[in-house]
Amino acid sequence: MKHSNIYEPIKCEVERVIEESPTIKTIVLIPEREFVFQAGQFISFTVPGVGEAPFTPSSSPFVKEKMDVTVMKTGFVTSAIHKLKKGDIVGIRGPYGKPYPLENFVGKEILLVGGGVGLAPIRALFYSLIETIKNYKKIVFCCGAKTPADYIYKDQILGKWHDLCKKLPISFRITVDKKDENWKYGEGLVTKTLDNLDMDISNSVAIVCGPPVMMKFTTLKLLDLGFKEKDIYLSMERKMYCAVGHCRHCLIGPYFVCKDGPVFTYDLIKNEPGLWA
Amino acid sequence: METFFIENQRWKEIVTQWTKDYIVFAPFQFNTHLLYQEVSEESIEDAIFGYVRPVQPLKFFLFPFQERVVPEVDASEKRVVIGVSNCDLGGLKILDSVFLNGDYKDPNYIKRRENTFIVSIDCKRPLSVCFCEKIGLSPFPNDGYDLNLTLVENGFILEIGSQKGERLLSDSSFLRKANGNELSKRDEIRKNSSALIKKQNERFQIPEKIHAEFKNVFSSLVWEDIWENCVQCGSCTNVCPSCVCFFLEDISKEEHFFKSKIWDSCLFPGYARMASGVSPRPLLSERYKNRLACKYMYMVEHFGMVGCTGCGRCIAGCPGKIDKRKVLSCVFNGKAEDVRYETLEYL
Numbered sequence: 001m002k003h004s005n006i007y008e009p010i011k012c013e014v015e016r017v018i019e020e021s022p023t024i025k026t027i028v029l030i031p032e033r034e035f036v037f038q039a040g041q042f043i044s045f046t047v048p049g050v051g052e053a054p055f056t057p058s059s060s061p062f063v064k065e066k067m068d069v070t071v072m073k074t075g076f077v078t079s080a081i082h083k084l085k086k087g088d089i090v091g092i093r094g095p096y097g098k099p100y101p102l103e104n105f106v107g108k109e110i111l112l113v114g115g116g117v118g119l120a121p122i123r124a125l126f127y128s129l130i131e132t133i134k135n136y137k138k139i140v141f142c143c144g145a146k147t148p149a150d151y152i153y154k155d156q157i158l159g160k161w162h163d164l165c166k167k168l169p170i171s172f173r174i175t176v177d178k179k180d181e182n183w184k185y186g187e188g189l190v191t192k193t194l195d196n197l198d199m200d201i202s203n204s205v206a207i208v209c210g211p212p213v214m215m216k217f218t219t220l221k222l223l224d225l226g227f228k229e230k231d232i233y234l235s236m237e238r239k240m241y242c243a244v245g246h247c248r249h250c251l252i253g254p255y256f257v258c259k260d261g262p263v264f265t266y267d268l269i270k271n272e273p274g275l276w277a
Numbered sequence: 278m279e280t281f282f283i284e285n286q287r288w289k290e291i292v293t294q295w296t297k298d299y300i301v302f303a304p305f306q307f308n309t310h311l312l313y314q315e316v317s318e319e320s321i322e323d324a325i326f327g328y329v330r331p332v333q334p335l336k337f338f339l340f341p342f343q344e345r346v347v348p349e350v351d352a353s354e355k356r357v358v359i360g361v362s363n364c365d366l367g368g369l370k371i372l373d374s375v376f377l378n379g380d381y382k383d384p385n386y387i388k389r390r391e392n393t394f395i396v397s398i399d400c401k402r403p404l405s406v407c408f409c410e411k412i413g414l415s416p417f418p419n420d421g422y423d424l425n426l427t428l429v430e431n432g433f434i435l436e437i438g439s440q441k442g443e444r445l446l447s448d449s450s451f452l453r454k455a456n457g458n459e460l461s462k463r464d465e466i467r468k469n470s471s472a473l474i475k476k477q478n479e480r481f482q483i484p485e486k487i488h489a490e491f492k493n494v495f496s497s498l499v500w501e502d503i504w505e506n507c508v509q510c511g512s513c514t515n516v517c518p519s520c521v522c523f524f525l526e527d528i529s530k531e532e533h534f535f536k537s538k539i540w541d542s543c544l545f546p547g548y549a550r551m552a553s554g555v556s557p558r559p560l561l562s563e564r565y566k567n568r569l570a571c572k573y574m575y576m577v578e579h580f581g582m583v584g585c586t587g588c589g590r591c592i593a594g595c596p597g598k599i600d601k602r603k604v605l606s607c608v609f610n611g612k613a614e615d616v617r618y619e620t621l622e623y624l
Contacts, residue, residue, distance in 0.1 A: 005384045007346045007525070007536050048529035052536075053552070075552025089532050212555070238557070239549045241525045244381035248522045249541070249549055252557070254575040273567075274557030 006244055009046045009091025010035065014084050015066065020152035021145075024117050025082055026058065026070045031092065034064045038099030039125040040235075040263050044243045045069060045081065046091035053077040054096075054240045056262070058120035058153075060127035067092075070120035070152060096243045097262045100125050100207065100233065102132065109137045109199045113218050115144040115190050115210025119152055121235055122209050130164070138169040140199060144190025144214070146177045158185075171198075190214060191221045201226040207263075209235040216276040219266055229267035236261050236269070278442075281452040282459050284432040288326070293318050295357050295445070299394070302338070304331040304360040309623030313337070313360065327398045327428025329624065330362035330407075330588060334518035335369055339389050340376070342515075346525070347536035349384035352392060357445065359396040359426075364409050366397055366421035367586035368518025374580040375521045385538075394441055397422035399467060403474045405622040406589025408602055410474040411483045414586055417467045427463045434463045481602040482609050488577040494608045495570060502613035503604050504565035506597035511542030513591035513599075514568070519576070519584045522548075543568050569604070593621060 012029040020026055037043070042056045053075075059068035073082045084090065110129065114122040122141075129139060145151045151158060157174065164170050173193035174185040186193065190210070206227050208218050215234055222232050238250035238257045250257035253272035255264065269275060283291070295301050296316055303324040304311040311331040316324055338358055344350055361369075376386035400407070400416035409416055418425055423442035427434040434455050437443055446452065455463075484490040514520040522543055528535040541548055544564050550556040558564045576584030585601075592600050598617040607613050 005347060005349055006381050007384065007538075008348075009534050011532065046527055046529065046534065046536075048531060048534065049527060051527045052525060078552060091529070091534055237551065239551050241523070245378065246375050246381065246383065246521065247524065247541070248543070248571070249524070251571070251575065254578040273563065277551075277555050277557035 007093070007242075009044075009093050012067075012090050012092055014086055014088040014090065016086060017084060020070065020154075021150045023150070024070060024072045024152050026068050026152070027081060027084055027090075028059075029067045029069060029090065029092065030065065031067065035067060035092070035095075036064055037061055037067075037095035039102075039128040040100035040121060041095035041097050042243075042262055043067075043069070043092045043094035044096065044240075045071075045077070046093070047077055047080040047084070048090065050080040051077040052093075052241070053081075054243060054258075054262075056121035056124065056235070057095075058123045061124060062127065062131065070117060070123075072117040093243065096258055098260070100128070100263055102128060102135075105129075105205055106135045107137065107203075109204040110139045111194075111197070111199060111204055111206040111222075112139065112141045113144075113190060113194070113206060113208045113210070114142070115214040115218075116146065116150065117152065118208075118210030118214070118235065119143060119157070120209075122207065123153060123156075125207065130168070133168055133170075136169075137203070138171070138199070140171050140173065140197065142173045142175075142190055142193040144175050144177070144193065144210070148176055148180055148183050151176070189217070191217050194218070194221050194225065197225065205231045205233065207233045212237075212276045223266075229270065230265045232266040233263050234266055234269075235263055278437045280437075280455040280460060281435045282429075282432060282455045283435050283452055287451060288426075288433055288435075289321050291446075292316060292324075292359065293321055296321075299355045299357045301357045302359065304328070306624065311360070311624070313358070316359075324359075326360065327426055327433065328401050329404050330364060330400060331360055332516070332590070332593075334516060334588065334590065335361050335365040335395070336372060336518055336520075338393060339369075339372060339386060340521065340523075343537055343539045344385060345535065346384060346538045347534050349388075352385050352388035355392045355394070357394040357396060359398070361395050361397040361422065362400055362588070363397065363414055363416060363418040364407075364586035364588035365518045366395070366418050367409075367414055367582070368588075369395070369421060370582060371519035371576065371580060371584055372521060394423050394445055395421075396424045396426065396445075397438075399425070399427040399463075400470055401428055401466070402470060403477060404589060404593070404624075405477065406592040406600075406618075407474055407587065408478045408481070408483075408589055409587035410471055411478050411481065411602070412487065412583055412585055412587035413485070415467070416470045416474055427466060429459065429462055429466065434459055478602065482606040483602065484609055487573050487605070488583050490609065491570070491573040494611075495566075495574070497608055497611060499608050499611060499613045500566045501562060503607050503616050504562045506595075506599050506617055507544065507561060507565050508597050509542075509544045509546070509561060509564075510596060511544055512594040512596065514542040514544065515540060516590040516594045518586055518588055518590070519572070543571065569601075592618065
């Protein structure tokens with residue numbers, strides 16, 4: 001059913017709140033009615049009486065009755081989201097924006113690079129890729145966070161997803177900026193995981209999501225490695241209100257993050273002012 | 278479409294008749310300006326039909342400063358807005374392109390647009406800030422109106438532009454077709470006001486195909502030196518007929534969603550600032566340039582038309598006295614100069 005009022009949210013109940021890290025929580029929502037999205041698309045999340053902010057769901061697009069939204073506490077709305085508890089009522093609008101173009105990835109090797117809370121949209125994509133894994137040659141998943149405690153989805157990224165590597169052409173490269181005594185993976189910025197990639201770069205695509213500075217240096221390194229500009233997919237973030245291309249807050253040059261994005265290939269936006277804000 | 282001649286007195290009778298079925302707005306003079314006011318049987322003698330554009334753009338009627346969008350407001354009242362200039366019809370095309378776009382139609386705008394009847398008027402003479410001819414528009418409309426008026430001796434030439442316009446005139450059997458003489462008089466009046474606007478803007482060096490040229494000056498260093506008089510008040514964006522930026526405020530109570538839409542201005546430092554505190558345009562110089570880039574470059578890509586209609590309201594309303602025509606001249610000349618106007622002429 002299509003909503004007649006584009007601004008009217010769909011009511012959702014908070015089913016569960018998962019503390020991922022000291023600053024990041026995943027809110028599990030049960031929408032009042034079935035809600036379908038594709039990996040890479042985003043929703044506008046209303047905390048009643050507080051405000052609205054855009055997030056990309058981090059759960060599997062194949063699960064329609066529930067949705068995970070992973071949120072870092074940063075500002076006004078995200079602080080209110082962090083105060084939510086089981087049974088609270090919130091709203092979502094969407095899905096908005098263009099999904100990751102999986103059709104462009106067929107027959108290719110896929111490099112996923114996620115940093116911090118930027119792993120959220122990549123998790124939704126990863127679920128989609130696993131479902132259609134036969135279409136791709138391999139997946140290399142590079143993950144980064146500031147410290148081991150800052151990792152989100154620990155039981156997956158540092159746990160059960162590694163079993164997938166045994167039967168599927170998937171490998172993980174995991175790092176933290178600064179390790180502790182119990183850390184058994186790498187140390188260094190996420191760009192370091194891009195050294196000695198065992199990939200056919202000319203037949204690869206890279207999907208990057210993380211804080212702006214991480215995306216900037218990852219992009220520069222990928223270009224150095226020989227990735228083509230049009231094969232680097234970046235998740236862009238901007239101030240956003242309407243999410244439907246009316247309010248013009250999210251423009252990057254002439255491109256609407258809400259309508260034309262939120263995922264852009266680097267070639268399209270590379271010359272736009274303030275890109276890495 | 279059909280053209281008629283209508284005498285002054287008859288025109289006032291028609292408008293008076295409209296006030297029974299519609300809320301009718303027309304320009305009235307306040308000091309040195311024309312402002313839209315509601316017309317009543319008593320006030321109609323003071324309404325001014327056919328002179329210059331009013332201070333408010335048409336946007337005020339269709340996309341008000343603040344309004345609730347969830348739940349949507351009752352926008353069912355029928356309005357007639359008389360005195361709309363062609364620059365505002367240009368702005369209306371932008372508003373339509375934004376708010377009636379594809380799958381996402383603004384719930385209030387769609388109803389207001391349907392319930393608003395637009396009676397445009399040819400500009401008889403320009404204000405000193407008017408520069409529509411520099412942007413490729415004329416001081417009279419070719420389309421986009423329901424009815425159009427041209428002020429002539431003893432009355433008006435009235436042209437019907439749409440079925441809505443026909444509906445407005447359904448009871449007016451006393452109209453008489455305009456004759457060739459009257460139509461050539463109209464051509465003469467139109468030519469004359471076009472010429473006046475061209476003449477008063479001769480000294481400004483704005484390229485004819487500004488949308489094609491703008492990208493060539495986007496990286497010009499001149500931008501660094503011409504924004505300093507901007508006090509980031511948002512006046513120019515408020516009075517612009519085609520500025521559409523707004524933010525949403527959530528005023529929901531518990532399980533009942535309420536949202537309002539409120540005008541925003543791209544010149545404000547918080548406009549694009551994200552929760553992290555980072556903005557893609559932290560400097561006013563960047564925001565100032567971005568506003569013009571939006572008008573002359575981005576909107577052209579989005580809607581196929583320049584997002585400036587040359588109405589000059591941003592000049593008249595600027596407390597920093599910035600004359601956008603001078604700004605553009607500097608940028609296209611490659612030389613920074615004082616961009617402030619000296620004096621403005623009013624009515």
